[in-house]
Amino acid sequence: MARFWQDAARKKVSRRRVLKGAALSAAGIAGAAAFACAGDEEGGTPGVPPSPTPSEEQEPVIGGMGNGTMADLYNMDPHKPIAFLTHVFGSWTYNRLMRFATQRGILPDELWYEPVPELAQKIENPEPLTFIFTLHPEARWHDIDPVFGREVTAEDVIYNYERFRNLSPNKDDWAMVDSVTASPDTKQITIKLKHPYGLFLKRVASFNDLWLVAPELIEKDGDAEKRAVGSGPFIFEHYRRSVDFLWRKNPDYFEKDKWGNRLPYLDGLHLYVIPDPNTVMSQFLAKKLDATYVQAALLNDIRAQAPEARINKNLRNLTSFLYFEPASYTENKPPFNDIRVRRAISMAIDRDGLLKLISPEEGGEWPNIISAGMGRKWWVDPKSEEMGEPGKWYRYDPAEAKALLKAAGYEDGFECRFHYSSTVYTNIITYYPVVAEALPGLMREVDIRLTSVPEDYIGQYFPQTYSQGNFDGMAWGLLTVLPDAAGYIEMSYLPWGKGGARNMSRVDDPELVRNITDAVQTWDVDEVCQKLRQIQKYVSDKMYYVPGVNPYEYSASWPVGGGGVNTSGPTTYSFGTEGTMWAWRYKGM
Amino acid sequence: MGKYIIRRLLMVVPTLIGVTIIVFCLVRFLPGDVVQQISGESAQLTEEERADVRKELGLDKPIYQQYFIWLSEVVRGDLGESLQTKVSVGSELKNRLPVTIELGLLALMISLCVSLPIGVFAAIRQDTILDYVARSGAIAFLSIPSFWMGTLVMVLPSKWWGWAPPLQYYDLWDKPAENLYMLIIPAVILGMLLSGTVMRMTRAQMLEVLRQDYVRTAWSKGLRERTVVARHAIKNAFIPVITIVGLQIPVLVGGTVILESIFSIPGIGRYLMFSIASLDYPVVQAINLIVASVIILTNLAVDITYGYLDPRIRYT
Numbered sequence: 081m082a083r084f085w086q087d088a089a090r091k092k093v094s095r096r097r098v099l100k101g102a103a104l105s106a107a108g109i110a111g112a113a114a115f116a117c118a119g120d121e122e123g124g125t126p127g128v129p130p131s132p133t134p135s136e137e138q139e140p141v142i143g144g145m146g147n148g149t150m151a152d153l154y155n156m157d158p159h160k161p162i163a164f165l166t167h168v169f170g171s172w173t174y175n176r177l178m179r180f181a182t183q184r185g186i187l188p189d190e191l192w193y194e195p196v197p198e199l200a201q202k203i204e205n206p207e208p209l210t211f212i213f214t215l216h217p218e219a220r221w222h223d224i225d226p227v228f229g230r231e232v233t234a235e236d237v238i239y240n241y242e243r244f245r246n247l248s249p250n251k252d253d254w255a256m257v258d259s260v261t262a263s264p265d266t267k268q269i270t271i272k273l274k275h276p277y278g279l280f281l282k283r284v285a286s287f288n289d290l291w292l293v294a295p296e297l298i299e300k301d302g303d304a305e306k307r308a309v310g311s312g313p314f315i316f317e318h319y320r321r322s323v324d325f326l327w328r329k330n331p332d333y334f335e336k337d338k339w340g341n342r343l344p345y346l347d348g349l350h351l352y353v354i355p356d357p358n359t360v361m362s363q364f365l366a367k368k369l370d371a372t373y374v375q376a377a378l379l380n381d382i383r384a385q386a387p388e389a390r391i392n393k394n395l396r397n398l399t400s401f402l403y404f405e406p407a408s409y410t411e412n413k414p415p416f417n418d419i420r421v422r423r424a425i426s427m428a429i430d431r432d433g434l435l436k437l438i439s440p441e442e443g444g445e446w447p448n449i450i451s452a453g454m455g456r457k458w459w460v461d462p463k464s465e466e467m468g469e470p471g472k473w474y475r476y477d478p479a480e481a482k483a484l485l486k487a488a489g490y491e492d493g494f495e496c497r498f499h500y501s502s503t504v505y506t507n508i509i510t511y512y513p514v515v516a517e518a519l520p521g522l523m524r525e526v527d528i529r530l531t532s533v534p535e536d537y538i539g540q541y542f543p544q545t546y547s548q549g550n551f552d553g554m555a556w557g558l559l560t561v562l563p564d565a566a567g568y569i570e571m572s573y574l575p576w577g578k579g580g581a582r583n584m585s586r587v588d589d590p591e592l593v594r595n596i597t598d599a600v601q602t603w604d605v606d607e608v609c610q611k612l613r614q615i616q617k618y619v620s621d622k623m624y625y626v627p628g629v630n631p632y633e634y635s636a637s638w639p640v641g642g643g644g645v646n647t648s649g650p651t652t653y654s655f656g657t658e659g660t661m662w663a664w665r666y667k668g669m
Numbered sequence: 670m671g672k673y674i675i676r677r678l679l680m681v682v683p684t685l686i687g688v689t690i691i692v693f694c695l696v697r698f699l700p701g702d703v704v705q706q707i708s709g710e711s712a713q714l715t716e717e718e719r720a721d722v723r724k725e726l727g728l729d730k731p732i733y734q735q736y737f738i739w740l741s742e743v744v745r746g747d748l749g750e751s752l753q754t755k756v757s758v759g760s761e762l763k764n765r766l767p768v769t770i771e772l773g774l775l776a777l778m779i780s781l782c783v784s785l786p787i788g789v790f791a792a793i794r795q796d797t798i799l800d801y802v803a804r805s806g807a808i809a810f811l812s813i814p815s816f817w818m819g820t821l822v823m824v825l826p827s828k829w830w831g832w833a834p835p836l837q838y839y840d841l842w843d844k845p846a847e848n849l850y851m852l853i854i855p856a857v858i859l860g861m862l863l864s865g866t867v868m869r870m871t872r873a874q875m876l877e878v879l880r881q882d883y884v885r886t887a888w889s890k891g892l893r894e895r896t897v898v899a900r901h902a903i904k905n906a907f908i909p910v911i912t913i914v915g916l917q918i919p920v921l922v923g924g925t926v927i928l929e930s931i932f933s934i935p936g937i938g939r940y941l942m943f944s945i946a947s948l949d950y951p952v953v954q955a956i957n958l959i960v961a962s963v964i965i966l967t968n969l970a971v972d973i974t975y976g977y978l979d980p981r982i983r984y985t
Contacts, residue, residue, distance in 0.1 A: 152943055154706075154753050305755060321754070321761070322943055323838060323935040352836055355939070356931045359833075362823045366833030385828055503946075538946045539701030548705075 140337065140345045144665035147370050149360055150325050150351035157304040158291035159240070162249040164560060164653045169319075170291045171656030172327050172349060173222075174310035175199040177213050177237065177269070177292075178285035180563065182658045192455040193397075193563045195285035198657060199232065199292060199311065200269075203281070208603065209258075209273045211280070213237075217267070218334035222315045226296040229332060232311050234262035234269045239295040250288050252579045253567065256280060256600075275601050278608040282564040287654035313344040313661040325351040335661070345664035364389075364636065371637035375510045376439040382636050389636045393442065396561070397453030397652075398509065399568065400628035402429075402519070403546075403555045406586035409624075415494055416554075422623035423473045424484035425554075428526040430476040434518060434629045438511040444631035446474055448620050449572060450565045450612070451630045458565040458609060460616040462627075470621035481526045493527025496553035501541040502534030509558060511631050516556050530554070549576070549584040556628075557584065561653060565612050566600045572625065587624045670976060677972065681965050686740075688961040689954065693736050696945075696953045703728070703948040707752055726752065739954065748958075749951035751944075758955045762937065766959065769929070769936035771841060772852050772859070773921045779860030780867060781914070788871025789906075793898060795876060803868060810865030815924045818858045819931040838935050855928040862924055863917050870913045874906040881905075908978050915971035918964050 150169070155161045158170035181187065181194040197203060200213035215232055223229030241260045245251050256277040261270045273280060283289065294309040301307060308316040313335070314327035328348040335343045352369070354360050364372040365386055374382050374391070382389065402425065408416035415421045435443040445452040446462045460467055462474035485493060498520060505512035520530040530553070535541040544550055546557045559582055562568055573592050574580035580587075595618065599611035619625075652658060704722045723729045727738060742749060748758040784807075791803035827833040834854050839847040878884060879902055887897045926938030937956050944952035 154947060320764075320935060322939040323933075350837075352933060354836075354933050355942075356820075356823070356933075358820050358824050359931055359933060362827035362833040363836050365827040366831055368833060368836050536700065536946065538706070539699060539948055543705035544700075544702055 139339050140341065140664040142341060142345050142664070143347050146346045146349045146660060146663060146665070147368060148349070148351045149354050149369060149372070152322055152353050153319065155305055156308055156319065158293065159244050159247045160303070160305075162288075162560075164288075167287050167291070167653040168655060169325070170308070170310075171287065171312070171654040171658070172314040172660065173308045173312045173316045173656070174291040174293060175219070175232075175312050175657065176285060176287070176290060176654075178203070178281060179654060179657050180285055180287075180652060182662065184662070189455050190457065193282060193285075193652075195281040198285075199237075208276065211271045211273075211284075213269045213271070213284075215267045215269070216334045218332075219311055220332055220334070221294045221311050222309050222330060223332060224309060224315060226300050227294045227309060231266075232292070233266040235266060236295055237269045237292060238262050239298075240290060240292045243293075243298065244290050248289070249581065250286075252570075252581060253283050253286060253289050255579060256283075276603045277600060278603050278605045279564045279566050279600065283567075286563045286567075287652055288560075288562065312656060314349055314656065317348075322353050322355075324353060325349075333661075337662075344661040346660065349660060364638075367638055371635055373510070374634045374636050376441065376632070376634055379441065379634055386636065388639065390639050392635045392637060394633050394635065395445065395451075395453045395630065396633055397451055398561055399447045399449065399451045399559045399630070400512070400515065401557060401559065401625040402628070403549075403551075403557055403584045403625055405552050405554070406549045406584070407552075408585060409588055410586050415488070415490060415496075418488045419622065420484040420488040421490065422626065424481040424488070424526060425523070425528065426473045426623050426626045427475060427477045427481035427484070428522050428528065429519070429626065429628070430522060431474065431629050432476065434515055435631050437518065438514050438629065439631040439633070442632040444629055447627045447630040448474075448616050449568055449625070449627065450616055453630060454565055454568075458612065460613050460620075462620065466613070467617060467620065470617055473620065473623055474627075478525050485526060485528075490527075493529060495529040495531065497533050497551075498523075498530035498553055499533045499535060499541070499545050499551045499555040500557075501537040501546075503541075504537035505558065511629070511633070512556075512558065515628055519556060546584060547582075549586055555584065563652070566596075566608065569596055569612060569615055569619075570600065573619065585624060589622070589624070592618065592622075670973075673976075674969075674973060677969050681962075681969065684965055685958070685961060689740070689743075689958055690736065692954055692957040692961075693739065694732065696948070696950050697732065699945070699948055701948050703752060703950065706948055739951075743955075743958065748955040751949050751952050753944075753947050753949050758951050761940065761952070762955060762959065765935060765937045765940050767841070768838070768934060769922075769925050769938060771848075772856055772925050772929070772934060772936060773918075775852055775856035776859035776863060776921060776924070777914070777917075779857055780863035780917075783860065784864035784868035785871055785907075785910075788868040788910075789875055789898065789903065791868070791872045792875030792879060792906075793894070800872075803872070807865040807868040807872075810861045810868075813861070815858050815862045816927045816931065818861070819855065819928050822854055822858065823931055834932055836933060838933070851932070851934065855925075855932045855934065859921065859924045859928060863920065866917065867910060867913055870910050871906065874909055875902060878902045878906040904978055908975060911971055911974055911978070915967050918967045922960050922963070 151165055153165055153169055154163060155166055156169060158166055158174060160166075175198055177198060177200040178195045179198040181191045181196050183191070197216075199215060199219055201216040202214040204212040204214075206212065215234065215237070219232040220229050221227035221232060221236075238260055241254075245254065256273050256275060258272045258274040259270075260272075262268070263270065271284075277283075292310060293304050294311075297304055297307060297309045310316075311330075311334075313330055313333045315330050317326040317328055319325050326348065327350075329344055329346060331342070333343055337343060352363075354363065360369065360372050363369045371392075379391065383391065404416035404422065405413070407413040431446050432443070438444070445459075448460060448462055448467075450459045452459045452461070462471050464471070467474075485491070500516040501512070502516075516532075516534075520532055523530050533553075535545055546555055559568060559572070562571070570579050571582040572580065573583060573587055573589065573596060575588060575593065576583045576586050592615070595611070595615055599608055599615060602608045602611060703726070704719050707722060707726070720729065727735060730738070739749065746759070748762065750757055751761065787803045787806075791800040794800055823834060835847070835851045837847075838851055841848045879898075884897060884901055887901045892900075922938075925934075925936060926941065928934070929936045929938035930942065937959070940952065941956045943949075944956070
């Protein structure tokens with residue numbers, strides 16, 4: 081153990097020296113849209129001077145452009161890909177019936193992922209299985225070709241629902257829906273469910289699902305891949321691949337703030353595609369970008385060079401796992417078919433050590449199938465008493481791990497391949513490569529000898545290996561951000577092809593499936609929560625997948641404006657409607 | 670001369686075909702499945718659906734048939750459609766190629782403006798301080814990788830003075846000043862890289878020519894230094910230099926790929942990188958075809974220029 085961390089520390093020191101030499105060269109992120117973090121305020125991080133933050137009563141300033149970064153898209157059509165960037169892109173242009181709660185400053189934990197009205201002004205639940213959504217009377221499509229500002233109708237929502245149901249890889253998220261109909265007055269949508277589903281409204285608000293696209297666009301162009309026309313707060317102007325994205329304000333947007341100002345406040349939004357992280361950081365320091373992500377290791381450098389920048393701390397709702405080859409469960413193939421081996425692997429992971437390595441100041445939390453970024457109500461802390469007996473499988477104990485391996489017949493350990501992405505996450509989720517590099521060393525401590533198989537994310541890892549469960553040995557992967565706890569559990573443990581879209585290892589546990597079905601088909605949300613907590617304990621005991629770590633992550637923003645993103649905890653994929661719409665710039669900045 | 674040019678032009682065709690065959694085959698060996706890419710990252714396709722997409726893309730045909738179909742379209746001026754974006758590759762290149770060409774030409778111009786005069790002066794003032802400085806400079810330019818210099822230029826000014834190179838690209842014809850402001854820094858970096866080689870070659874050739882009998886004769890006639898150098902020495906010294914400049918074109922293309930990423934310049938370099946990662950075959954093939962054509966034609970131009978510079982060279 082000591083040897084491993086000594087090596088890791090040495091590596092870290094030498095890296096830091098290189099980084100210092102390159103003057104912040106590795107800082108930043110060229111991936112997700114950073115601008116929306118501009119209003120995500122951290123509460124009192126040591127060493128951070130107080131930033132001018134808007135008070136609750138401060139009237140916003142209207143006008144100005146927001147500048148940020150965004151990665152290249154493969155597809156602009158929000159119903160087609162599962163890729164989160166498409167949904168991030170869509171959030172500036174499109175609306176959903178509902179969105180998640182937002183407020184200035186720090187959003188209390190209990191409001192994380194709380195659905196609130198967006199395009200639907202009113203939501204009624206006249207009988208248990210029926211929901212009626214009444215559209216906002218002023219909701220209009222953008223005043224551009226091919227809709228020219230016509231009213232948004234219930235039929236438009238039906239059109240989008242049908243398209244989503246036919247095309248979207250996320251269509252199973254709405255599997256509980258029996259029918260969706262429009263009322264004759266064109267403003268009401270009635271959704272009938274097949275069975276109780278306590279978290280249904282979270283699915284309605286989900287940033288992965290039902291974005292509303294102008295039907296005429298689909299009729300005219302065949303899809304929404306070349307243009308984007310919606311009813312959202314910004315009107316899409318252009319996307320120049322590898323250059324930039326430009327939106328201008330939707331002057332007719334239906335939402336207003338409490339002073340009666342029509343949202344959004346900004347005149348527009350300019351997001352640049354900057355592949356080089358040095359460039360991102362340099363442009364941020366030169367104040368040409370409003371915000372950027374920051375590696376925890378470079379926080380002090382940023383504080384020294386940009387003392388007036390606001391440092392924002394996030395605990396993302398992003399979980400990471402070691403997945404085992406599917407044959408382990410489908411063909412009972414050793415070694416991972418043995419629960420003792422899986423537990424041993426979990427006990428070989430020094431989660432606190434990893435967190436210290438990734439985020440030296442703040443560390444982070446231990447996730448199980450649900451992470452703390454989901455909100456503590458939904459997350460069973462593996463260190464907590466509530467976790468009970470299964471909690472011990474999370475504790476770092478190489479000696480016990482070896483004993484488990486010995487009991488399973490692997491006294492001398494074993495060899496296997498270890499698949500991970502060597503490309504995209506290095507920029508977007510900066511802790512991923514650190515953990516990917518550390519895991520083989522940690523496993524070696526218990527005589528599990530991993531042969532690393534680094535793969536290109538776009539070309540191979542995601543489409544071929546990870547998302548298809550097409551790997552031998554183990555794969556290190558991230559589970560995308562979902563807006564509700566049930567989603568993680570359903571996607572991970574329901575059978576592949578029957579709602580288990582992220583059941584990479586093809587876990588097939590009938591008892592678990594029964595429990596999941598029972599939990600999600602419950603009306604009372606608190607009861608759903610309790611049942612999902614029980615499931616977390618169950619899967620923690622089985623260790624079908626071995627959870628990784630959930631570190632605090634950082635972004636930096638200039639105190640140029642107010643409003644901002646919806647939470648100080650989880651980040652979502654809908655920066656547009658939940659964050660940027662409320663952001664503004666102070667005059668003269 | 671005319672026959673020579675025609676013959677060389679005809680030789681360009683098999684070379685280009687060779688290059689396209691190699692690129693066409695190699696991109697198909699890249700790891701990953703283009704069908705999965707196009708269908709969506711997590712799409713759970715059946716074998717039938719997979720086959721349908723392959724058929725739709727023409728990927729179900731033998732590779733030689735795919736090649737001939739592509740080639741026949743290219744000959745008709747159709748570079749195909751991006752598999753990822755469904756946008757015409759030709760129209761995308763129409764926007765991006767001028768940016769890369771402008772960056773390349775600027776870099777070449779800077780390189781020649783710096784390296785030729787310094788190379789000449791270093792030769793005619795051999796073993797003086799100027800010569801030593803020029804030679805050291807040339808070695809330094811050759812030794813410093815453009816990506817490192819680019820990173821420093823990007824990072825250090827922002828750290829010291831809160832200044833960073835421009836972020837927004839403007840078209841040359843719309844806003845020439847802003848366009849130049851964005852391109853001049855990467856062009857200088859790239860130009861420096863090229864100028865080291867050219868400067869050293871110019872100096873070496875000048876030294877050799879200055880020792881020739883006809884130059885000695887020119888001196889003995891009492892001609893001024895300017896006349897001897899400009900009229901008698903430079904033209905002959907520049908013949909091999911032109912070859913070197915021609916051979917720098919691939920270096921120039923490679924340099925633009927890296928610098929376009931660092932300086933966020935929307936040229937073909939970034940487009941190529943993105944397309945390789947996303948297995949966008951038509952784009953990769955089209956860009957390689959263009960780059961190969963430029964390099965081959967540049968070499969042809971170099972050969973033809975030989976004839977102009979050195980009348981002794983006869984093309985038979």
